[in-house]
Amino acid sequence: xxxxxxxxxxxxxxxxxxxxxxxxxxxDHRLRFRTLVAMNALGIVHRExxxxxxxxxxxxxxxxxxxxxxxxxxxxxxxxxxxVEARLRIASPRYLDRYE
Amino acid sequence: xxxxLTDSDDRTEMREALEALLGxxxxxxxxxxxxxxxxxxxxxxxxxLLVRRAAVGVIHxxxxxxxHEFEVLExxxxxxxxxxxxxxxxxxxxxxEAFVMERLExxxxxxxxxxxxxxxxxxVQLAEELAKIHAIPHERLPxxxxxxxxxxxxxxxxxxxxxxxxxxxxxxxxxxxxxxRMPVVNHGDYRIGNVVVDQRGLVGILDxxxxxxxxxxxxxxxxxxxxxxxxxDEKRLGGIAGVDAYVERYNELTGIDVRPEELDYWExxxxxxxxxxxxxxxxxxxxxxxxxxxxxxLGRLGAEVEYEICHLLEKAA
Numbered sequence: 001x002x003x004x005x006x007x008x009x010x011x012x013x014x015x016x017x018x019x020x021x022x023x024x025x026x027x028d029h030r031l032r033f034r035t036l037v038a039m040n041a042l043g044i045v046h047r048e049x050x051x052x053x054x055x056x057x058x059x060x061x062x063x064x065x066x067x068x069x070x071x072x073x074x075x076x077x078x079x080x081x082x083x084v085e086a087r088l089r090i091a092s093p094r095y096l097d098r099y100e
Numbered sequence: 101x102x103x104x105l106t107d108s109d110d111r112t113e114m115r116e117a118l119e120a121l122l123g124x125x126x127x128x129x130x131x132x133x134x135x136x137x138x139x140x141x142x143x144x145x146x147x148x149l150l151v152r153r154a155a156v157g158v159i160h161x162x163x164x165x166x167x168h169e170f171e172v173l174e175x176x177x178x179x180x181x182x183x184x185x186x187x188x189x190x191x192x193x194x195x196x197e198a199f200v201m202e203r204l205e206x207x208x209x210x211x212x213x214x215x216x217x218x219x220x221x222x223x224v225q226l227a228e229e230l231a232k233i234h235a236i237p238h239e240r241l242p243x244x245x246x247x248x249x250x251x252x253x254x255x256x257x258x259x260x261x262x263x264x265x266x267x268x269x270x271x272x273x274x275x276x277x278x279x280x281r282m283p284v285v286n287h288g289d290y291r292i293g294n295v296v297v298d299q300r301g302l303v304g305i306l307d308x309x310x311x312x313x314x315x316x317x318x319x320x321x322x323x324x325x326x327x328x329x330x331x332x333d334e335k336r337l338g339g340i341a342g343v344d345a346y347v348e349r350y351n352e353l354t355g356i357d358v359r360p361e362e363l364d365y366w367e368x369x370x371x372x373x374x375x376x377x378x379x380x381x382x383x384x385x386x387x388x389x390x391x392x393x394x395x396x397x398l399g400r401l402g403a404e405v406e407y408e409i410c411h412l413l414e415k416a417a
Contacts, residue, residue, distance in 0.1 A: 005399050060262035061262045067264060077414065098326075
């Protein structure tokens with residue numbers, strides 16, 4: 001499944017937040033140093049993610065095309081919901097508790 | 101709202117620009133909030149004011165310009181709606197479009213409101229204000245666009261990512277459309293989180309940038325979307341109450357008889373709209389229009405709304 005922002009894009013967003021919004025407000029030397037170390041660590045994560053294989057979303061695109069054309073079958077909702085649930089287990093796992 | 105740090109130069113320029121128009125003002129404070137528009141709190145002449153100003157380089161599709169938003173506020177206040185009183189439209193405030201309005205006192209943060217001891221008549225008050233908004237004649241605001249459900253498809257296509265759950269939601273909405281009603285002026289974002297509340301009840305309605313023309317029940321259903329219940333899911337109306345008193349009062353005032361299946365339909369439509377909204381916001385970050393970790397993460401949190409769409413579709417089947 002394809003997910004935007006990708007993990008790599010999320011890491012970039014956090015790095016920009018730290019360098020652009022947090023670092024300029026820090027006056028404490030120790031905190032500044034530790035923030036720079038944290039940004040270095042994010043750089044490592046970013047490069048490691050770059051090495052991962054690209055995720056193919058052709059199957060999702062085909063499914064979306066079918067639904068748009070009105071070609072909806074009985075079992076489709078169950079499969080789509082299971083897919084959303086799998087994405088939620090990464091993006092926001094506690095949200096699922098709200099449905100128990 | 102929380103206060104964020106701002107460049108002191110920016111603050112000084114804002115103060116000077118405002119003083120040229122309003123006379124002496126207090127030191128303006130930039131409030132956190134909407135990314136497409138800045139909000140500054142400032143006091144002048146003993147009045148609490150809020151200055152809304154366009155952010156740098158942001159062009160947002162399907163939202164009103166500040167000039168039109170100002171005119172909408174004028175029409176709303178004229179119609180007796182509890183809304184911030186518009187004070188002054190400014191074509192050029194230090195290089196950008198802006199307007200000044202009254203700053204209402206009270207709570208706006210949704211997750212706090214649902215935990216507050218809100219008065220029992222709040223749902224009835226929400227219905228009364230909505231009925232007044234829907235009674236504003238379209239001719240009074242001729243620039244308002246009709247924003248049909250079909251527009252959501254275009255917005256999803258602009259995102260360009262495959263999201264089968266949203267697509268199923270759109271399909272269901274096409275297949276199960278209730279008989280059309282006469283279009284009215286819709287607030288477009290009528291929900292807990294966009295209203296000011298205090299111990300006595302409703303203080304005012306905020307966030308008028310999505311005003312458009314569509315069926316009345318669309319506005320009623322939007323406030324039921326689970327995301328706007330802020331964790332108090334068993335209270336379908338924005339985490340504060342069930343829907344009965346709200347809908348009954350609305351029906352009483354408008355002579356419309358909103359049917360339960362229409363509410364369900366527009367609640368689902370509200371979820372589909374917000375799911376697409378999450379993706380659109382994330383795109384603003386990804387396309388570099390507005391780099392922000394807050395916008396970025398919405399691209400992932402949209403999965404919560406997609407899950408709710410699936411849940412509602414299961415219930416409807």
